[in-house]
Amino acid sequence: MEYQNVTLSLPKDVLRRAKHIAIERGTSLSGLLTQLLEDLTRKEDEYRKARECHLAMLDKFDLATKGNIVGSRSDLHDR
Numbered sequence: 001m002e003y004q005n006v007t008l009s010l011p012k013d014v015l016r017r018a019k020h021i022a023i024e025r026g027t028s029l030s031g032l033l034t035q036l037l038e039d040l041t042r043k044e045d046e047y048r049k050a051r052e053c054h055l056a057m058l059d060k061f062d063l064a065t066k067g068n069i070v071g072s073r074s075d076l077h078d079r
Contacts, residue, residue, distance in 0.1 A: 010018075015029075022032040 018032065019029055022029045025032065027035070
């Protein structure tokens with residue numbers, strides 16, 4: 001895996017607290033941020049895949065409206 005350095009600007013109190021969390025977890029600040037960003041990107045990838053899967057499933061259903069709104073809001077409430 002190839003790494004690239006980045007520069008971050010963080011509020012001092014956030015940086016201080018993050019360093020303490022990293023120490024408590026037995027890692028570096030860089031390691032902590034790497035883990036958090038890996039988790040975030042993995043969750044986003046999983047969400048996109050699930051969304052695509054569910055949208056594909058919806059395409060298989062005939063909802064009879066063909067995506068068009070029929071009737072008005074008041075018509076729906078009168079039922």
